Amino acid sequence: MLSFILRRLLIIVPMALLVVTLTWGLIRIAPGTFYSSEKKLPPAIEENIKKKYGLDKPWYQQYGLMMYNVVRLDFGDSLKYPGQTVNEIIWRHLPYSATIGLLAYVLALVFGLTFGIIAALKQNSLWDYGSMALAMLGLSVPNFVLGPILVLGFALGIYWFPPARWGTVANLVLPVITLSAIYAAYIARLTRAGMLEVMRSDYIRTARAKGLDEKTVLLKHALRGGIIPVVSFTGPALAALLAGTVVVERVFAIPGLGNIFIQSVLNRDEPLTLGIVAFLSILIMVFNLIVDISYGFLDPRIRYE
Amino acid sequence: MDENVTAIKGTSLWRDAWKRLLKNRLAVFGLVMLIIIALFVIIGPLVLFWATGITADEIPANGDLIKSFPPSRLHWMGTDEAGRDQFARVLQGGRISLMVGIISTIVSLVVGVSYGAIAGFLGGRIDNVMMRIVDMIYAIPYILIVIVLLSVFGGQNTPSWIKYLSETIGGSGNQGLSQIFLLFFALGLVSWLTMARVVRGQVLSLKNQEFVMAARATGVSTFGIIFRHLVPNTLGPVIVYATLTVPSVMLTEAFLSYLGLGVQAPFASWGSLAADGVKNIAIFPWQLLFPGLTMALTLFSLNFLGDGLRDALDPQTRKF
Amino acid sequence: MNQQNGSILSVKDLRTYFATEDGVVKAVDGITFELTKGETLGIVGESGSGKSVTNLSVMRLIPEPPGQIAGGRIVFDGIDVLGLSIEKVRDLRGRRIAMIFQDPMTSLNPFLKISTQLTEVTRLHLNHNEQQARAHAIKMLKLVGISDAEDRMDSYPHEFSGGMRQRVMIAMALSCDPELLIADEPTTALDVTIQAQILELIKDLKARMGTSVILITHDLGVVAGMTDKIIVMYAGKVFEQAPTKELFATPANPYTKGLLKSVPDPAHEEGKELYQIPGLPPDVAHLPPGCPFAERCYRAEDICRREFPPFVEINSDHHSLCHFAQEVYAESIKENEVLHV
Numbered sequence: 001m002l003s004f005i006l007r008r009l010l011i012i013v014p015m016a017l018l019v020v021t022l023t024w025g026l027i028r029i030a031p032g033t034f035y036s037s038e039k040k041l042p043p044a045i046e047e048n049i050k051k052k053y054g055l056d057k058p059w060y061q062q063y064g065l066m067m068y069n070v071v072r073l074d075f076g077d078s079l080k081y082p083g084q085t086v087n088e089i090i091w092r093h094l095p096y097s098a099t100i101g102l103l104a105y106v107l108a109l110v111f112g113l114t115f116g117i118i119a120a121l122k123q124n125s126l127w128d129y130g131s132m133a134l135a136m137l138g139l140s141v142p143n144f145v146l147g148p149i150l151v152l153g154f155a156l157g158i159y160w161f162p163p164a165r166w167g168t169v170a171n172l173v174l175p176v177i178t179l180s181a182i183y184a185a186y187i188a189r190l191t192r193a194g195m196l197e198v199m200r201s202d203y204i205r206t207a208r209a210k211g212l213d214e215k216t217v218l219l220k221h222a223l224r225g226g227i228i229p230v231v232s233f234t235g236p237a238l239a240a241l242l243a244g245t246v247v248v249e250r251v252f253a254i255p256g257l258g259n260i261f262i263q264s265v266l267n268r269d270e271p272l273t274l275g276i277v278a279f280l281s282i283l284i285m286v287f288n289l290i291v292d293i294s295y296g297f298l299d300p301r302i303r304y305e
Numbered sequence: 306m307d308e309n310v311t312a313i314k315g316t317s318l319w320r321d322a323w324k325r326l327l328k329n330r331l332a333v334f335g336l337v338m339l340i341i342i343a344l345f346v347i348i349g350p351l352v353l354f355w356a357t358g359i360t361a362d363e364i365p366a367n368g369d370l371i372k373s374f375p376p377s378r379l380h381w382m383g384t385d386e387a388g389r390d391q392f393a394r395v396l397q398g399g400r401i402s403l404m405v406g407i408i409s410t411i412v413s414l415v416v417g418v419s420y421g422a423i424a425g426f427l428g429g430r431i432d433n434v435m436m437r438i439v440d441m442i443y444a445i446p447y448i449l450i451v452i453v454l455l456s457v458f459g460g461q462n463t464p465s466w467i468k469y470l471s472e473t474i475g476g477s478g479n480q481g482l483s484q485i486f487l488l489f490f491a492l493g494l495v496s497w498l499t500m501a502r503v504v505r506g507q508v509l510s511l512k513n514q515e516f517v518m519a520a521r522a523t524g525v526s527t528f529g530i531i532f533r534h535l536v537p538n539t540l541g542p543v544i545v546y547a548t549l550t551v552p553s554v555m556l557t558e559a560f561l562s563y564l565g566l567g568v569q570a571p572f573a574s575w576g577s578l579a580a581d582g583v584k585n586i587a588i589f590p591w592q593l594l595f596p597g598l599t600m601a602l603t604l605f606s607l608n609f610l611g612d613g614l615r616d617a618l619d620p621q622t623r624k625f
Numbered sequence: 626m627n628q629q630n631g632s633i634l635s636v637k638d639l640r641t642y643f644a645t646e647d648g649v650v651k652a653v654d655g656i657t658f659e660l661t662k663g664e665t666l667g668i669v670g671e672s673g674s675g676k677s678v679t680n681l682s683v684m685r686l687i688p689e690p691p692g693q694i695a696g697g698r699i700v701f702d703g704i705d706v707l708g709l710s711i712e713k714v715r716d717l718r719g720r721r722i723a724m725i726f727q728d729p730m731t732s733l734n735p736f737l738k739i740s741t742q743l744t745e746v747t748r749l750h751l752n753h754n755e756q757q758a759r760a761h762a763i764k765m766l767k768l769v770g771i772s773d774a775e776d777r778m779d780s781y782p783h784e785f786s787g788g789m790r791q792r793v794m795i796a797m798a799l800s801c802d803p804e805l806l807i808a809d810e811p812t813t814a815l816d817v818t819i820q821a822q823i824l825e826l827i828k829d830l831k832a833r834m835g836t837s838v839i840l841i842t843h844d845l846g847v848v849a850g851m852t853d854k855i856i857v858m859y860a861g862k863v864f865e866q867a868p869t870k871e872l873f874a875t876p877a878n879p880y881t882k883g884l885l886k887s888v889p890d891p892a893h894e895e896g897k898e899l900y901q902i903p904g905l906p907p908d909v910a911h912l913p914p915g916c917p918f919a920e921r922c923y924r925a926e927d928i929c930r931r932e933f934p935p936f937v938e939i940n941s942d943h944h945s946l947c948h949f950a951q952e953v954y955a956e957s958i959k960e961n962e963v964l965h966v
Contacts, residue, residue, distance in 0.1 A: 019444045026445070030453040124690070140604035142556055144563050145579055145597030148586040156587055202731040208686060209726075210746050210797070211718035220745075224736040247563060251583065262564060265452055273449070281444050300781040301735055325646075 097244030097256030116191025138185030332613020346399035412493025417500030425508025548611030667848035
């Protein structure tokens with residue numbers, strides 16, 4: 001098991017570097033620069049800028065220099081916010097998206113698992129249809145519609161929660177709910193499907209034949225196998241959530257990482273984009289590794305060497 | 306065997322699936338709803354124009370006077386900031402949103418299925434390389450890819466076949482429309498990855514079955530085997546995946562429009578309408594609500610239909 | 626320990642139906658049989674004959690939609706099983722009636738250690754605490770022939786071979802010394818050599834513990850050495866019922882004869898084709914009028930296709946569902962005489 005983990009950890013670094021390379025390539029292919037918006041700059045000024053940022057060197061030199069720095073985790077200064085290093089920016093904004101992301105996922109798990117299990121247990125009943133209809137709503141209402149509606153209803157209509165910004169716990173409620181909706185929906189559906197699948201197994205029939213009551217059959221025998229799809233889902237979902245969600249950040253004026261990322265792409269702020277992409281891909285790979293390790297604990301048939 | 310055995314009446318896989326689909330009330334509801342929405346969206350603008358002379362893009366002469374009006378008898382969904390009739394815009398926006406769903410999904414299908422089938426069939430090294438490429442593209446945030454595609458191929462650089470396509474389907478002379486078609490293709494190009502994986506998996510397990518050997522033995526070319534024998538047998542999971550792609554692509558487009566990257570004025574999609582409407586949520590909430598809820602309704606129906614198709618095609622997942 | 630008197634299980638006119646897309650499937654349509662204490666009953670039939678459904682019905686393990694026990698009476702040691710509340714049924718399950726299933730790989734929970742799966746039975750029904758349950762489980766494992774029981778208690782099902790898993794299932798089933806053991810095709814998924822071992826094990830345990838056994842199989846070879854009497858099922862009905870020796874020697878039903886003929890006999894002439902009952906088992910959702918076996922029967926006549934056959938009593942223990950039961954019986958006797966000349 002240990003060597004398995006080590007091998008996976010080792011591979012993360014070259015993979016991340018590969019992703020950074022690809023991203024760098026993509027950014028370079030795209031026309032447009034960070035320093036020009038609509039106006040065309042006079043050539044002299046453009047030359048100066050290029051020299052200052054080393055953009056006049058041949059591309060392979062630029063690439064080499066960039067990679068050399070990246071490996072030392074030095075992403076440089078943001079081009080759009082000179083004076084701030086990329087690392088500073090990421091660390092400054094990460095706590096906001098991470099807090100909301102984590103809370104949202106926990107909420108999604110609580111609701112999703114509960115409703116999914118209930119729906120599977122009372123299949124084809126009102127509970128089942130109701131839960132699944134609710135889940136369907138969660139999937140169908142885009143978050144940039146849901147957010148404002150919640151704000152309209154609960155912040156402006158009835159003043160229960162503040163409509164935006166950061167500060168108290170109350171500020172967290174609406175953004176977290178908005179963010180968690182679609183995940184809760186996915187989790188509910190996955191849980192229901194997983195549980196139904198397991199409940200049809202022969203070993204559940206055996207458990208019943210032994211005289212065990214439904215609650216024990218469900219919680220002791222069925223749950224372990226039934227939640228495996230949710231575990232698979234959690235890895236990438238959680239990683240993406242931590243990195244931020246643009247819409248929720250914009251609607252609720254939260255200074256999270258998602259918005260920063262989008263802006264960096266639009267601004268052609270190469271160091272910042274590369275820094276965030278590297279961070280995100282490492283995060284995803286680590287989370288996938290954690291998920292794979294949990295399989296090992298959940299399903300004894302899986303043994304890693 | 307014995308001739309006395311009465312033959313069992315056979316039904317094809319598809320007829321069976323269709324029967325099962327029809328029995329699923331939610332799926333039928335979704336299907337009917339979608340047909341209604343599609344009709345509204347296709348014929349609606351024409352009828353509206355014929356009846357009242359209102360169009361979606363023209364700013365009416367008295368725009369200033371009637372801007373941001375709440376729903377009324379004349380303007381069922383109110384007016385937007387420039388005085389345009391929201392109902393007309395929602396209908397028009399629907400055309401674009403639905404087209405996104407269809408065209409982008411077709412693109413992702415064509416690319417994904419071909420890629421996956423070829424990788425799965427050729428196997429070995431080539432398959433490995435092809436799937437690593439998929440993994441790598443998967444690791445890159447799709448926003449980046451979309452933005453790059455749009456800026457590289459946008460404006461003057463739009464490939465002529467996209468321009469041709471947009472003119473054929475949408476009418477000529479409009480550069481903006483070709484940009485929208487470019488968007489369709491860009492979205493399709495970021496959605497094909499999982500489809501390719503699914504198809505490759507299927508092909509890998511199918512290719513060792515006997516009917517492939519039989520085809521080979523009768524001299525069918527590699528290309529023929531892939532596309533005439535293997536691909537039709539992967540249709541089940543492919544349809545399932547396509548039904549997941551349509552709503553996903555529509556949401557992505559809406560998201561991009563919300564960011565200002567998607568559909569540009571004078572065109573509208575539900576996403577861009579909703580994005581415009583968010584700004585005024587406190588004072589003119591209908592500007593967000595109508596397009597937003599219409600989109601939600603469409604996605605709702607699509608999801609039910611998708612669920613129904615999945616249940617119908619894969620009996621193992623059936624409820625009982 | 627071997628109580629001869631008294632019926633342990635009495636099934637009368639049991640009907641279990643399933644609602645499917647194709648209509649109502651009468652998986653079991655009027656089954657009647659009785660098992661006395663200490664007896665071993667064999668239920669034989671092809672797939673789809675309703676043999677498994679019968680036994681699941683006895684333990685009320687039929688999933689309620691889409692299935693339903695539509696009628697009949699099941700009496701276990703004087704208790705009306707169909708009238709019990711589900712909680713009382715659970716008291717019976719695992720404790721007084723136990724079941725082992727066909728495929729031990731899928732019938733054991735792959736996620737739980739076998740110690741867990743074994744101890745939960747006695748902890749539930751006999752109120753053992755953890756230590757008592759564990760000691761008892763080890764004892765049971767040794768009883769079924771797993772000698773290094775202590776070491777293997779904390780293993781998972783996938784770490785055992787097929788035969789061993791089935792032994793674990795048997796240990797699990799017999800943990801509470803049930804009065805009735807229902808074995809649903811216990812050897813079908815196993816290698817031939819292991820099959821014999823498992824059957825021997827069941828026979829041995831039965832003798833030691835005095836359990837009544839119902840053995841379900843499609844393989845006549847299996848029931849020959851194990852059972853006291855046999856029921857032959859087809860299309861949800863009992864086609865023939867007789868003490869084992871008599872069934873094999875003088876069957877009174879064409880279907881039974883067909884089954885007997887299909888058992889490959891190594892002593893028989895080489896080069897001769899293996900016999901197979903022609904045709905396929907019927908579609909139980911759409912049964913023709915008349916005898917469900919008529920299409921495949923070597924003896925079928927017009928009346929067979931028109932009228933449902935009567936239940937003919939050959940003697941007090943031997944019944945057959947056939948228009949020509951007596952004739953077939955007579956033929957069998959004659960064939961016997963020829964063989965034993």
